[in-house]
Amino acid sequence: MYSVHWFIVKVGDFGSNSNSVRLVYVGGTVFKACCVVHACWSPHVLEESVVLLENGALFLFDLESRLDNDISNSYFKGTRLKVLWDNNGYGSSGNYKWLSCEFSWHPRVLTVARSDAIFLVDLRFNECSVTYLMKIEMLHMYAPIEKEQFRVLSTISSDSFHFVLASDSLLLLCDVRKPFTPVLQWAHSIDKTSYIDVFRLLIG
Structure with missing residues (x-):
């Protein structure tokens, strides 16, 4: 609940077995004051990942710098992203x-989900820009449902502009280029939705 650990799966020649597989520990980090809510890998820069804490804090971790320096210490220090939620309202x-x-x-653009809202966080410039994509x-x-809340958000790997969002009773396909306007929506009867994955359907 309070830590994140990174591993590398290596396939190759490790002695007599050329097809052997090794799990190599890269490092980890501990957040003593706050629980970890979610972590994700970047599809753009494969060595980067972001961690979200339960207070809304976001941390960026770059595995490339660690691997290049061959650091022996297992503690992995990330960079806290300057997203000031309260200051921005x-x-x-x-x-x-x-x-x-x-x-x-x-x-440097993130989609961040809270149970009452979905945000687009733009970190490309000196000052972070935060905008709403959806409100509950x-x-x-x-x-x-009277007290409807968002439950799950998942991006679509084959299309970086779209994401899927589930609330207590609705499933939504959304586009970051069209805030507040779901592309498609369906009613569902799944109790306590906790996970979504999206697969590309190939026909032909």
């Missing part, structure tokens, strides 16, 4: 929870 106003983070269409109150006209 995006602080949680109720009993809401941070859910997950995913890389979007650019290596927008679903009240479609959702039968």
